Amino acid sequence: MMVIKMIIRFGFVAMSTHVYNSSPSKTMTVKAFQSIPDKRLALRRVLRIAKENIAHTKRILYHAAHNGILFYRFSSRLIPLLGHEVLGDKDFIRALKEDFADIGKVVLDNKMRVGFHPDHFTVLNTPRKDVLRSSVKDLIRHVRMLQSMGLNQAYKCNIHIGGVYNDKKAAGERFVERFLRLDPRIQAYICLENDDKTFTAQETLDIAKSVGVPMVFDLHHHRCNNNGEAIEDLFPIIVESWTKEVFPPKIHVSSPKSESDIRSHADYVALDDIVPFLHVAKQYTKQLDIMIEAKQKDDALFRLVEDLAALPEVKKMDGGILEIT
């Protein structure tokens, strides 16, 4: 059945260009850590930076909510050097329990949708034992951070399928195998995204379906990497993967940086890169959450919302929410 209207919410990633001095990703190099002779002091410094990052995240969340933006992706580098051996066995997530609970409260109070996107170094389908081990640990840490915020499986950690290793079929099967070996409580927090070089939207969708998790459709990656599949064919099934979820389907959008460098993200998102897609998408879902992946972060979001709102088929609703007809 055709749905004519679609409600759109926008989100942005980690940093804000509008909030002064609010980096949620301040860090420490291994060298700097090791240059502090007293290890307890060094660990305390890591903890202090992490507290700052989380406090900055809270400010960004307030800023977002205040502007009607109810969708946000956390930085994966809230805790400096997390997972690195130099930190020893200190449990930073536990040590920051109250800080995390604090931002979780802001999320819930404002009915926001948030999540993580662990870095490309989290590769479940790797042939390397050591990489698999650290990848699983990394996933567990991301889930634990969400849990520390009091956020359930509605809130996701979004990952890619991984490398190809000269045999995409085997690599895909290895992903499925590895995924199903994860604790179901971790599995429930995961969603899968198509890649710009390796696994296409169709391939990712097939894997997502077979392991029973929702799929995030990255429109830009799809343009970089596809086998000619039509969005009209892909998108309804992607939407279907979200039907059991609390939140509506989410997609990622960005514009190419330049003609010579298509894969990199531009500062802003061009209308032409998203409007035609929205008219297709609205036939299959009543609601869509769109993550803006642009260098200018929330500024790109604000600009895109303004540009869209100027179109005759778009109506600006309460907050940063749009309705497209």
Added chain:
DNA sequence: ACCTGTCAAGTCTGG
């Protein structure tokens, strides 16, 4: 104050 190089972690390519 600014600029360039380096760092974290993986995959992948080329030699």
Added chain:
DNA sequence: CCAGACTTGACAGGT
């Protein structure tokens, strides 16, 4: 087998 590209934001060291 090893070096370098790729990616991203921030540190680190130089002018």
